[in-house]
Amino acid sequence: MAHSFIPDLADTVSIQDGAVVSKVIHRDDDMNVTMFGFDRGEGLTEHTASRPAIVEVVSGRLSFVVDGEEVILTPGTWLHMPAGASHSLKALEPTLLLLTLVKPDS
16 A cells, blocks of 8 residues: 555544553654543653654643653644653643654764
C-alpha cells in the first residue's frame, strides 16, 4: 500500500478512566506516529525524545511544559520540539493527542 488513510483519528484510541493509552498508527523509516489518550489528570513526567517531535491535540486540553515554558494545548494547536527538548504534560480534561517523531537530518 502506497498510502495510509485514517478517516477519524479520534476513533484510533479510547480514553480510559485513570489511564494513559497509546497506539502506533504509522511507522516507517522516516517517522513514527502515535495517538495518545489521556484521562483528566493523567500525563507524562519530564522526559526527552531522541528525535524531533510534533504534537497536535485532536480533542481536549492539556498543560504542556517544554524547556521550562508552560503552554496550554487545545484542539488545533501545533507544537514542534527539536530532539532532546525536555518536556512533560498533564491532561486538564480527557485529551487525544497525536505525536509524530521524525527522522533527524543526517
